Amino acid sequence: MEKKIIIFTGLSISKEEAKKILDADYKDPVKRGDILKAISKSPEIIGIIDGVFHQHPAVSHKEIMEAIDQGIIIVGGGSMGALRASELDSLGMKGIGYVYENYANGNIESDDDVAVVFDPLTGESYSEALINIDYNLELAIKANIINKEEKQELIQIAKSIYYPKRNYSKIFKESNLKKEKKEELKEFILQQVDIKKQDAIAVLNYIKDL
Numbered sequence: 001m002e003k004k005i006i007i008f009t010g011l012s013i014s015k016e017e018a019k020k021i022l023d024a025d026y027k028d029p030v031k032r033g034d035i036l037k038a039i040s041k042s043p044e045i046i047g048i049i050d051g052v053f054h055q056h057p058a059v060s061h062k063e064i065m066e067a068i069d070q071g072i073i074i075v076g077g078g079s080m081g082a083l084r085a086s087e088l089d090s091l092g093m094k095g096i097g098y099v100y101e102n103y104a105n106g107n108i109e110s111d112d113d114v115a116v117v118f119d120p121l122t123g124e125s126y127s128e129a130l131i132n133i134d135y136n137l138e139l140a141i142k143a144n145i146i147n148k149e150e151k152q153e154l155i156q157i158a159k160s161i162y163y164p165k166r167n168y169s170k171i172f173k174e175s176n177l178k179k180e181k182k183e184e185l186k187e188f189i190l191q192q193v194d195i196k197k198q199d200a201i202a203v204l205n206y207i208k209d210l
Contacts, residue, residue, distance in 0.1 A: 036063050048076040074088075127164050153176065
């Protein structure tokens with residue numbers, strides 16, 4: 001008999017892509033009260049990948065703990081799931097992936113690091129998560145496209161932009177990088193995989209193996 005699994009996602013990875021990896025009941029990004037509704041359906045596993053931060057009250061620690069207390073396995077990673085897992089891993093929530101590890105070890109602390117603004121109908125992101133920007137710029141250093149000082153300048157600019165308006169075009173426009181280097185960096189970033197998506201896939205595969 002297959003396990004009953006509920007997954008909250010749609011931003012870090014589309015539901016269509018997720019279904020190809022794991023057969024589950026897919027829900028929109030989690031908000032306050034959604035875990036309590038999920039509990040009423042008696043799932044064995046709940047995966048939290050994406051969640052809302054400012055559009056609605058965020059999912060609470062208390063409702064996640066209620067699920068854990070009822071014996072439901074809770075796995076988080078990618079975005080909101082990574083944040084909540086870093087806060088509740090010592091109490092039974094399982095964290096997966098790069099974003100979770102960075103929250104857990106204190107490299108990042110704010111929900112602003114993973115927050116994006118998105119179309120609630122299509123799930124399309126209109127902004128870029130700071131954690132993705134930082135990850136891709138670190139890769140660009142390893143590829144000898146920029147140096148550490150240039151990355152630092154770009155990150156400071158990114159942090160200064162309110163998250164719904166944060167994207168590479170705005171960052172590059174305000175930077176002192178030469179035009180040729182901006183173009184090279186832009187092309188490089190377009191070839192990279194979203195780290196939140198990588199983590200989302202890792203969450204799904206972890207649950208699949210349970």
